[in-house]
Amino acid sequence: MQEHPHGHVENTAELEAFYRDLDSMSTTALWLLLADQMPETPKPKAVPFLWKYSRIRPQLFRAGELVRPEQANRRVIVLVNPGLKEQASATRNLNANVQMVLPGEIAPAHRHVASALRFIIEGGGAYTAVDGEKTLMYPGDLVMTPNWSWHDHGNETDGPMIWQDGLDMPMVNALDAPFFEAYTGMQQGYTRPVDASAREYGRGGLKPTWEKWDKPYSPMLNYSWDQTRETLHRLAKDSPGTPHDGVSLEYVNPQTGGPIMPTIGANIQLLRPGEHTQAHRHTMDVVYQAVEGSGCTIVNGIRFNWEKNDIFVIPKWCLHEHANASKTADACLFSYNDAPAMRALALYREEGLVDNDGYQEVNSVFQPL
Ligand SMILES: [Fe+2]
Ligand SMILES: [Fe+2]
Incomplete structure (x- = not known):
């Protein structure tokens, strides 16, 4: 050389x-x-990192005493990657934030070209409304608020509602293409029944013949946890899954079978008791949230221990492998990524680790802040 x-x-x-x-x-x-500008392989400024939910949660409640959504627009704590302090995001292309809406509150309607998804952490029955349709949210649900769709959130229950927000805002801003518009009024009008899209498209393999949908993202507003979990656990009984991700399912647009949005893809994966996947790397940023069980993910030789609701990130081209810590219980990880954008731009690459039977050496254990 x-x-x-x-x-x-x-x-x-x-x-x-x-x-x-x-x-x-x-x-x-x-x-x-x-x-610097043309390295032989990606050199992300973002570092692999993990935020403990047990540390974030009390700060959300503190924010609950300090600001209301009608003042702040959104009561959101932003997870900042130590390598990306200037752009204040979790990865180069994705925001990972945590939001809380308290009983009686409304996070006012607005729209932006940055696409977002919500993965519900706590609470039950508060709503997100998108382009005239309302959905009631429960833990584990994946709720979409795509590019330029009107959306507001409200909590008519008697408990707090907390979820993770995933956005492609850093990518949109890097491309100098952001737009934002506030709605006139706190809440948009409803033009469709509650959870109409779940009835139309929520059963895989069937869709209404009369529905015309020409938007570049999935017509599903809410991918409910009940259905996701059932599909995942049923498949785990008789399918070996993949060597790098265990039993892994992609949330798809029922119109196309492709990713849920043009810029963001989302997956749910199950690691069986004691399962330890082989290492691989790819040119996508991935944000993970632990949903069930506990385990660890080894990224570039650093072990990240996770338990339910912890959030961690794997920047591009970092070697990673996952392990379920339990010998008796399944572990589930939700994740979202920028792969649809990377694929559309012909920038997607992936490779498995060949050395050492596909397993990394662990050099250190990550100490969360
Ligand atoms: Fe928004
Ligand atoms: Fe991966």
Whole structure:
């Protein structure tokens, strides 16, 4: 292999003067940038990281005493990757946030081109309304608020409602394409029955013949946990699944069989008792949330221990493998990723670890903050 794959120019006084002159004309020499701007493999600034839900939850309740959604628009705690403090996001392309709506509160209606999904953590029966349809949310539900759809959240129950928000906002902003609009009024009008889309599309393999849907995302507003869990556990009984993810299912757009949104994909996976997957890496950012059980994920040789509701991120091209810590109980992980965007741009790559039978050496254990 060449010593300097990008070439190498020895510095001289004449070159220094040349670089200064280029700089004065708002130009520079490409050979000064190549190694940084065109690395041989991805070098994400984001680091693998984990946030304990037990540490985030009390801060949400503290925020509950300090601000109301009608002041703050959204009562949301943003998970900030230590490698991405400037853009304040969990990964390069994805936000992972945690939101709480208290009884009687409304998070006012608005829309934005950043697409979002919600994965419900706590509470039961508060609603999200999207483009005239309302859904009641329960733990484990996946609720969609896609690109430019009007959405508001409200809590008519007597307990707090908490969920994770996943957004593609950093990607939209990197492309300089954000738009945002506030609704006139707190809540939008309802034009469809509650959970209409679940009745139309919620049974796999069937869809209404009269429904015309030409939007570039799934018509399903809520992928209910009851149905997801049942499908996952039933499949785990008789399918080996994949070597890198255990029994893994993708949430799909029932119109196309493709991802739920053009920029964000979502998966649910089950690790059987004692299961330990082999390591692989890919060019997608992944945000995980533990849903059932406990275990660990080894990322670039660092062991991240997780339990129910913890959130962790795997930046692009980091080797990772998952293990269920229990010998008797299943473990489930929900995740979302930027793979649909990466695939659309022909930037998606994936490879398994070949050495050491596909398992990494563990060098350290992550200490959560
Ligand atoms: Fe929003
Ligand atoms: Fe993976």
